[in-house]
Amino acid sequence: MTAFIVNGKEVSVEADADTPLLWVLREELGLTGVKFGCGVAACGACTVYFNGKPARSCVLPLAALEGANITTIEGANGRETKAVQTAWRELQVPQCGWCQSGQIMSAAALLAETPRPGDSDIDAKMSGNVCRCATYNYIRAAIRRAADILEG
Amino acid sequence: MFAQKMSRRGFLKSGAAFGGALVVGAGAGGKIASASAAGILESDFVRVSSEGVVTVVVKHVEAGQGPATGLATLVAEEMNADWEKVEAVFAPADASRYANLFWGAQGTGGSTAIANSFMQYRKAGAFALARLRAAAAKKWKTAPENIRAENGVLLFGEKRAGFGEMAKDAGGIAEPQTPPELKKPGEFSYIGREGLPRKDLAGKTTGRAKYAMDYRPENLLHAVVLRSPKFGGVLKGFSSARAREVRGFAGAAAIPSGVAVYAETPWAAIKARREIQAEWDFSRAEKRSSEHILSDFQKTLTQPGNIARNDGDAEAALRGAAKTVAADYTFPFLAHAPMEPLNCVIQFRGGKATLWDGCQIPTFVQNSVAGVFGIAPENVSVVSLFAGGTFGRRATPSCDYQTEAAHALKQSPAPNRPLKLLWTREDDIRGGYYRPMFAHNVRAGISAEGNIAGWSHKIAGKSIIAGTAFAETMMKNGVDHTSVEGAANLPYSAADIFVDVRNTETAVPVLWWRSVGHTHTAFAVETMADMLAESAGADAVDFRLRHLRGHPRHSEVLRRAAEAANWGGKTKPGRFRGVAVHESFNSFVAQVAEISLDKNGAIKTEHVWCAVDCGIAVNPGIVRAQMESGIGYGLGAAMRNQIALKEGGEVLQTNFPDYEPLRMRDMPAVTTVIVNSGEPPTGAGEPGVPPIAPALANAIYAATGKRLTHLPLAANGAKFA
Numbered sequence: 001m002t003a004f005i006v007n008g009k010e011v012s013v014e015a016d017a018d019t020p021l022l023w024v025l026r027e028e029l030g031l032t033g034v035k036f037g038c039g040v041a042a043c044g045a046c047t048v049y050f051n052g053k054p055a056r057s058c059v060l061p062l063a064a065l066e067g068a069n070i071t072t073i074e075g076a077n078g079r080e081t082k083a084v085q086t087a088w089r090e091l092q093v094p095q096c097g098w099c100q101s102g103q104i105m106s107a108a109a110l111l112a113e114t115p116r117p118g119d120s121d122i123d124a125k126m127s128g129n130v131c132r133c134a135t136y137n138y139i140r141a142a143i144r145r146a147a148d149i150l151e152g
Numbered sequence: 153m154f155a156q157k158m159s160r161r162g163f164l165k166s167g168a169a170f171g172g173a174l175v176v177g178a179g180a181g182g183k184i185a186s187a188s189a190a191g192i193l194e195s196d197f198v199r200v201s202s203e204g205v206v207t208v209v210v211k212h213v214e215a216g217q218g219p220a221t222g223l224a225t226l227v228a229e230e231m232n233a234d235w236e237k238v239e240a241v242f243a244p245a246d247a248s249r250y251a252n253l254f255w256g257a258q259g260t261g262g263s264t265a266i267a268n269s270f271m272q273y274r275k276a277g278a279f280a281l282a283r284l285r286a287a288a289a290k291k292w293k294t295a296p297e298n299i300r301a302e303n304g305v306l307l308f309g310e311k312r313a314g315f316g317e318m319a320k321d322a323g324g325i326a327e328p329q330t331p332p333e334l335k336k337p338g339e340f341s342y343i344g345r346e347g348l349p350r351k352d353l354a355g356k357t358t359g360r361a362k363y364a365m366d367y368r369p370e371n372l373l374h375a376v377v378l379r380s381p382k383f384g385g386v387l388k389g390f391s392s393a394r395a396r397e398v399r400g401f402a403g404a405a406a407i408p409s410g411v412a413v414y415a416e417t418p419w420a421a422i423k424a425r426r427e428i429q430a431e432w433d434f435s436r437a438e439k440r441s442s443e444h445i446l447s448d449f450q451k452t453l454t455q456p457g458n459i460a461r462n463d464g465d466a467e468a469a470l471r472g473a474a475k476t477v478a479a480d481y482t483f484p485f486l487a488h489a490p491m492e493p494l495n496c497v498i499q500f501r502g503g504k505a506t507l508w509d510g511c512q513i514p515t516f517v518q519n520s521v522a523g524v525f526g527i528a529p530e531n532v533s534v535v536s537l538f539a540g541g542t543f544g545r546r547a548t549p550s551c552d553y554q555t556e557a558a559h560a561l562k563q564s565p566a567p568n569r570p571l572k573l574l575w576t577r578e579d580d581i582r583g584g585y586y587r588p589m590f591a592h593n594v595r596a597g598i599s600a601e602g603n604i605a606g607w608s609h610k611i612a613g614k615s616i617i618a619g620t621a622f623a624e625t626m627m628k629n630g631v632d633h634t635s636v637e638g639a640a641n642l643p644y645s646a647a648d649i650f651v652d653v654r655n656t657e658t659a660v661p662v663l664w665w666r667s668v669g670h671t672h673t674a675f676a677v678e679t680m681a682d683m684l685a686e687s688a689g690a691d692a693v694d695f696r697l698r699h700l701r702g703h704p705r706h707s708e709v710l711r712r713a714a715e716a717a718n719w720g721g722k723t724k725p726g727r728f729r730g731v732a733v734h735e736s737f738n739s740f741v742a743q744v745a746e747i748s749l750d751k752n753g754a755i756k757t758e759h760v761w762c763a764v765d766c767g768i769a770v771n772p773g774i775v776r777a778q779m780e781s782g783i784g785y786g787l788g789a790a791m792r793n794q795i796a797l798k799e800g801g802e803v804l805q806t807n808f809p810d811y812e813p814l815r816m817r818d819m820p821a822v823t824t825v826i827v828n829s830g831e832p833p834t835g836a837g838e839p840g841v842p843p844i845a846p847a848l849a850n851a852i853y854a855a856t857g858k859r860l861t862h863l864p865l866a867a868n869g870a871k872f873a
């Protein structure tokens with residue numbers, strides 16, 4: 001049994017120690033906003049917050065989760081996340097949408113750290129999130145818009 | 153082939169299987185009743201509820217390219233509906249109602265969603281409004297002509313009623329005998345409107361949008377398939393003894409594509425698969441390396457092919473030309489790598505199969521799955537969910553993954569449980585159905601006056617459609633249209649043009665990849681056009697325009713892209729440009745690519761100016777998004793993507809780290825100009841792809857003097873930042 005917190009609720013999961021958090025979230029807990037894209041930490045579709053920091057849930061084994069605090073797109077409700085979601089809708093970022101939970105999680109984390117990110121910050125912090133629909137310019141513009149919203 | 157007799161199934165019945173979650177999007181408040189609320193005014197395409205919600209039944213798969221919003225726009229336009237109260241739901245599989253009017257089968261592809269639906273969905277909206285007006289007229293004791301509709305409200309003098317108030321009465325009124333008149337383009341208010349919100353934004357920014365992989369019915373069993381490590385290999389036998397050690401393992405079974413491995417969770421299935429020991433018969437497998445296959449293809453170029461175009465006498469013209477230019481081209485296999493790996497859920501109960509899937513051609517899926525179970529196609533239901541990208545991959549004529557899922561379910565240790573078949577990213581990258589590898593040879597001449605004098609274009613590659621249901625209509629005299637499209641219809645004026653193709657063989661399964669034949673033909677034609685312009689001492693844009701007489705739409709997009717880029721003007725220091733123009737799927741796109749070179753000679757694509765004429769742009773925002781999407785998709789592939797076979801036939805690449813997709817830092821700025829030709833709408837999903845690779849290669853030539861004709865560029869002489 002591994003006990004940890006997901007979106008503010010305590011959960012305990014009985015599964016092999018090597019089970020990636022991604023599958024626990026999607027299959028055991030029904031949090032399907034967390035997406036599977038590669039399974040090898042190369043696309044960011046599965047991004048969640050692990051003790052407040054973005055992490056790739058596809059390579060986070062259950063063994064590393066005892067006592068951890070996990071937030072998924074379903075539970076992310078910080079002001080950065082909300083601003084990012086608003087900006088994403090205003091600028092109509094998503095196409096197929098499969099990457100967008102991960103993009104939003106990464107973008108909100110970037111803004112929490114760097115309220116006024118420049119192009120190089122965005123390149124550095126967002127290049128781990130693949131979008132096969134190439135919505136990158138929309139994402140870049142929406143991060144700027146979210147920064148404006150946060151500044152008020 | 154497409155003429156299928158299908159029974160009409162109640163839409164609500166199929167829709168109810170996934171409850172309200174089928175709804176693409178509701179109004180911003182999210183308070184609107186879902187589609188599961190009984191429709192009162194109802195047709196195959198439109199329902200109006202008593203709350204005034206207009207539900208549009210979308211017959212095309214929403215994979216990001218925007219048909220859910222597009223088809224809803226067409227209905228809303230003719231109804232004068234309130235966009236906030238318009239929602240989209242996905243149609244069930246039923247070709248009798250939801251066929252692609254260009255195909256006869258229900259399906260999405262070839263950038264046809266808006267084009268084939270443009271009149272159909274507008275008419276559906278107009279009919280629905282006619283019934284609402286008739287109901288209001290009856291109530292208000294006047295003639296229907298006197299009832300106006302504005303933003304979801306019916307108006308007559310001082311009287312007003314929302315669509316919902318009249319929906320019930322309208323439901324009792326038959327569709328008018330004479331079709332209502334449709335709006336003239338000058339009267340459009342939603343069609344062509346900037347900033348109209350997409351219908352899928354709420355779900356796709358909260359993680360709530362439902363894709364096939366997100367569907368989790370009770371008692372679900374999971375499966376992955378161990379496939380032959382070489383294409384064309386056949387399973388001889390296997391042992392699952394070691395897999396039994398894996399917690400959650402539920403069994404393994406031989407199916408035509410390999411060994412289906414069943415488990416209680418996807419992770420257990422993935423783990424158990426590693427423990428399966430399988431033996432394969434490789435006697436008919438592809439064992440050549442990709443270099444070997446390519447050189448075999450290239451060798452055929454000197455032999456006669458199937459003639460796709462033969463105007464005048466190209467060889468004589470080439471002999472008489474003042475100068476000639478020649479180039480060999482090669483194009484690798486490419487995986488589509490949609491962001492959501494392939495998957496579907498399948499269930500078989502009481503002689504009927506149901507799939508939850510984000511597929512492109514539901515009619516084929518019905519036929520294929522029916523074949524596996526020995527049932528009639530109408531006993532196969534397909535519940536369409538969002539697709540996390542497809543780019544052609546979810547449209548195999550054989551319905552590879554759905555058929556595989558059906559076989560896996562048939563052999564399942566628990567055939568009464570619904571089964572989810574998952575392809576991992578490795579399965580996707582290594583699983584075939586690639587953009588075919590191609591070899592081209594192009595020779596063209598320039599006359600003393602600087603005009604094209606003779607053009608010979610020879611092509612070799614595996615046909616996508618030979619042996620499929622499409623062969624009857626798309627293959628003539630051995631010419632697969634998809635192998636030569638974009639080459640055989642060369643727009644440049646020349647009296648002597650010869651184009652032929654050889655359908656070369658390999659066991660590697662091939663498939664249409666976003667923009668299909670144009671992915672390679674546009675590259676060959678548009679880099680050759682550049683070489684010819686140089687040989688003629690002409691500017692690349694002027695030279696093309698001079699040879700595009702009789703092609704006003706090509707010319708206009710080329711002019712507009714050049715104008716937007718200030719072609720011929722001063723560029724920033726260290727910047728270089730290339731241009732290309734191409735028609736695909738009846739849309740016309742020109743692009744100017746600007747690259748920079750850093751001090752180490754590394755290339756970055758900085759900016760792309762794009763002009764598109766896709767007829768009436770129903771949703772200009774989506775057209776722009778699709779141009780950017782196509783540019784990014786084509787750019788990443790041209791830069792560095794290839795699927796290569798090792799000696800022996802195994803795929804070298806495994807996953808994104810070695811099939812590296814375009815990333816944020818690689819994406820150029822994009823400026824898109826929509827050229828309003830006023831023509832009927834054509835497609836936007838694919839036509840943005842073909843010009844970017846040649847525009848980039850032409851820019852690289854301008855920067856470095858290196859003429860790169862083998863893709864991907866990074867493996868053939870280009871260095872990217």
Ligand code: FES
Nearest residue numbers: 037038039044058
């Ligand atoms: S699925 Fe985790 S990074 Fe790709």
Ligand code: FES
Nearest residue numbers: 096097131132133
């Ligand atoms: S929106 Fe499709 S992968 Fe990003």
